[in-house]
Amino acid sequence: MKNHNRTDMNPKTESTGNALRYDFFTKYPKDAALSLDSFSHDIILGYLKELQIADARPIFFRLNPDTITDLISGMEDSLFIGLFDKVDTHLAARLLSRLSEDKTNKKLELLPEIVSREIRDFLNYRPGTAGYLMETTVTTFFGDNSVKDVLDKLRKLGDRKIVVVYVVNEEWKLLGKIPVQHIALSQPSEVLFTLMEPAPSINAMASQEEVLEVIDKEDILQVPVTDINNNLLGVIRNDALISATKEEITENLQAMFGAGREEHALSKVSFAVRKRLPWLQVNLATAFLASMVVGLFEDTIAKITVLAVFLPVVAGQSGNTGSQALAVTMRGLALKEIRISQWFKVARKEIMVGFINGVAVALTTSTIVYFWTSSLGIAIVIGISMVLSMIIAGFAGAVIPVALKAIGQDPATSSSIILTTVTDICGFLSFLGLATALSSALGIT
Numbered sequence: 001m002k003n004h005n006r007t008d009m010n011p012k013t014e015s016t017g018n019a020l021r022y023d024f025f026t027k028y029p030k031d032a033a034l035s036l037d038s039f040s041h042d043i044i045l046g047y048l049k050e051l052q053i054a055d056a057r058p059i060f061f062r063l064n065p066d067t068i069t070d071l072i073s074g075m076e077d078s079l080f081i082g083l084f085d086k087v088d089t090h091l092a093a094r095l096l097s098r099l100s101e102d103k104t105n106k107k108l109e110l111l112p113e114i115v116s117r118e119i120r121d122f123l124n125y126r127p128g129t130a131g132y133l134m135e136t137t138v139t140t141f142f143g144d145n146s147v148k149d150v151l152d153k154l155r156k157l158g159d160r161k162i163v164v165v166y167v168v169n170e171e172w173k174l175l176g177k178i179p180v181q182h183i184a185l186s187q188p189s190e191v192l193f194t195l196m197e198p199a200p201s202i203n204a205m206a207s208q209e210e211v212l213e214v215i216d217k218e219d220i221l222q223v224p225v226t227d228i229n230n231n232l233l234g235v236i237r238n239d240a241l242i243s244a245t246k247e248e249i250t251e252n253l254q255a256m257f258g259a260g261r262e263e264h265a266l267s268k269v270s271f272a273v274r275k276r277l278p279w280l281q282v283n284l285a286t287a288f289l290a291s292m293v294v295g296l297f298e299d300t301i302a303k304i305t306v307l308a309v310f311l312p313v314v315a316g317q318s319g320n321t322g323s324q325a326l327a328v329t330m331r332g333l334a335l336k337e338i339r340i341s342q343w344f345k346v347a348r349k350e351i352m353v354g355f356i357n358g359v360a361v362a363l364t365t366s367t368i369v370y371f372w373t374s375s376l377g378i379a380i381v382i383g384i385s386m387v388l389s390m391i392i393a394g395f396a397g398a399v400i401p402v403a404l405k406a407i408g409q410d411p412a413t414s415s416s417i418i419l420t421t422v423t424d425i426c427g428f429l430s431f432l433g434l435a436t437a438l439s440s441a442l443g444i445t
Contacts, residue, residue: 325397
């Protein structure tokens, strides 16, 4: 067979071939990724370098995860930064988790700090959760891959422990599973869509007990782990679960004798005081701040004493609004449903909720206050302040935990104290400030 090399090629033919290849890569990234998967890693990297980052990214992230893992280890820093600096942090975490801890840390140091922090957050799960127990090296394929594609890949991997492969779509959402023995007995041309079966999964934040329930109920040896959007993150194997259960039993025995690091119902008084007192002192300081705001309007309260009666109403409603927003946002952060970069979207939603609820509550409150005081002015003031304070409270409830997370603090530790301060101060300012500013115009006496 004649050996063709670059010196034998017509420059015009070579140029035409490059143009056709470029069009194929840019217009059909899914097909391009499927074709490249069978190439050597050096060739794949060479093709990716020739493309613009915007064109290389959709091809790269459609490659088989095992191929991507090997490519990450061998690619230049500039290419890694280009591919990963704007990628979804869920996806980045799933891929980087396949590397060793040292390699992962080195790669994360190349990315912008906020991106790196979000990825690290997805890589770290609390002990006792499904995410903590899972292995991230899980063999996945797309539904339109053929049996031949799977068998070729499995032979290349040479891992005899793989008994199940999982089928995902282009967004990495889990579609189903296929036992390897079924694949081995199927025709090479069959596609995975026709072979896959439902795959019971568990959320990454679920407890060990929930994992055990799924494994026992479904009678399976391993269970896939997904995030809130059903994206496949990894798999928990039976041996890992048995090991973790033994560890949990040991920890429970230690906790029974007061060896735990966190406070329990029967912890020593000194331990409980040491944990609680500092935050009580902080809360006292913030309470004085709210009192100082009220003190600024001492003259107004002295002239219109009925205002003092309604101060708890405004503060209470804004506090409840903020607490609702805080609870929803913290749940989203805990379940990794939202990211730090989505703070504006979350805040905008809570502002709209605060406004609509504020108008509804303000109408009820104003009506009650009008019949109570026979003063239209006070009814209007409390209505306006109710809307303003609930909008601010919703915004604060959404932003405070996200801001604390962004600076590396635990939102659960101090969010409520900061929120209480903000809602009290804003509630008092809006109500008493409006009453002072509009007292003459509204005839408040």
